[in-house]
Amino acid sequence: MTQKISELLEAAAGRALPVVRNIDDAQLDLRTPCAEYDVRALLNHLFLVVVNFQALAARKEADFGHQPEFVTGDWRAxxxxxTARLVAAWDAPGAEEGTAGQMGLPARTVGLMVLGDLTVxxxxxxxxxxxxxxxxPAVVEEVGPGLAALAPQARQMKVFGEPFPxxxxxxxxxxxxxxxxxNPGWRPGAEA
Incomplete structure (x- = not known):
């Protein structure tokens, strides 16, 4: 039986939250495996993704063009x-049915996209x-084939880099x- 996106998101959030909570403000300027983002910028991007995919679950418009500053105040909480709102949005009746977003993708595919973002x-x-x-492990099992299928289009859109051998x-x-x-072996200070 296929697991619900909301259940997978809850599992992914459970693994992501300790990472985010343990980031010290002194680390916000550190480089990340995403060459275009330092830690602060990547956190802001991840917040934007989480908020916009709540809207997509409810078949509302998402705005990825505007990047507010989320890393202020009690940003960890x-x-x-x-992420709790994201899980709830994808748990709503009908969230995985039909299509979602401007590209008209199957809603479950859209849910897998945010699952991949949250995890990666x-x-x-x-x-x-x-x-x-x-x-x-259940998240990895679900997002692996989904991200592989989306990879060619994601590379054209400059969302993914070329596959790492x-x-x-x-x-x-x-x-x-x-x-x-x-590069799965990426470390700070090492060549990516």
């Missing part, structure tokens, strides 16, 4: 509240700040990272 960006933030992150013995999550263009 606010991130927890926003939690890894990015953990790597950048020296935190620990182990993704939920990995060996045959790599983990399923390392393959997910690699399909998005990330």
């Amino acid at each position: 606010r991130f927890g509240a926003e 960006h939690a890894w990015d933030l953990a790597r950048a700040t020296g935190g620990a992150f182990v993704p939920d 990995v060996g045959a013995g790599t983990t399923a999550f390392d393959r997910v990272l690699a399909v998005t263009g990330r």
Whole structure:
């Protein structure tokens, strides 16, 4: 039986929240595996994704063009509240049915996109700040094929980089990272 997106998001959020809560303000300027983002910018991006995908679940307009500053005040608690709203939005009746977003993608595909962002960006933030992150295995099993299928279009849109070469013995999550263009072995200060 296929797991509901809301259940998968709840599991992913459970793994991402400790990473976000443990980021010190002194780490906000650190480099991340996403070359265009430092920790602060990546947190702002992840907040934007979480908020906009709440709207997409409810078939409302999303605005990815405007990037507010989310990393102010008690942003760690606010991130927890926003991920809880994300889970609730995708748990609403009909959230996984039909299409969502301007591209008219199947709603479940849209849900898998935010699931991938939440999981991969939690890894990015953990790597950048020296935190620990182990993704939920059910999440990895679900997002792996979905992100692989979306990868060609994501590369055209400059959302993913070129696939990073990995060996045959790599983990399923390392393959997910690699399909998005990330080096699973990335460390701060090392060449990406």
